[in-house]
Amino acid sequence: MSGLIAALFGRAGDRLPPPVPVEFGTLVLPGSPNTCLAAPPGAHRQAHLTTPPLPVDAATAWPLLRTLGDGFPRTTRIAEWPARRQVQWVQRSAVANFPDIIAAELASGPAGAGLFLYSRSLFGYSDFGVNRRRVEAWLAALDAALRRG
Template sequence: MRFTVALLIVLALGGLVWVRLAPSDPARWHVNPLTTRDPGTPNFARIAPGQIVTPEDPATLAARIDAALLAMPRVTRLAGDPRGGFVTYVARSAVLGFPDYVTVRTLAVDRGATFAVLSRARFGRSDFGVNAARLAALRAALE
């Protein structure tokens, strides 16, 4: 019985280490939010292009989005560059370090610039609303 409990503890700890240290492959996660389908699980959120339009140029908007996301706790850039208008970030949960991937694409429109965002969890089926809250915070930071 003790062996079984010890084995379960070791497996659980190994899983937690894997969640925190698993490599993030840019080829898998740095995808165009304009053309990528919604994940098959409810642990994601989107901002569609045109929902927010600013009078600035796309490069300026991309820089503001980059600054807003990098100011959030435990967010780092995974791939892309704001100057190119296409960036993917990794946002990790506070305690266990679960990764979420946030991909942003900025676009020029007649009245200035807009953007598309896809924020999704890597593990699990539920994100407890974290991705939607992150995008709400991003909206607030840009206003």
């Protein structure tokens, strides 16, 4: 119980378990409806949303992806693994300070970079669609950043 209390009263990434990279190739989503996974077509059988190939290669998209969370409230980058082009953030809810983890990774593909974007609640069973709306908003923000160049 003390871990839950510490995570709830922490700020940004404070008092959360240490971040580890998400293995998107073997990721098994929980049975609870408090996650959302967007993945390239055919890349993950449990994906909720499909991400079309980005109009640029992974190396070009990486700097934009790293800063994607900067434009969202109560969001802090907590880890990144440049060699695998993966980055993670924590976004805390406005009212109860609940931490949700967002992980994104770029994969090279023949038609442009593929994008995995995964948002999950650390606590609770249902999220009332928060993670899906977040993933949709982040995808739209990345698309806008790519259009700006």
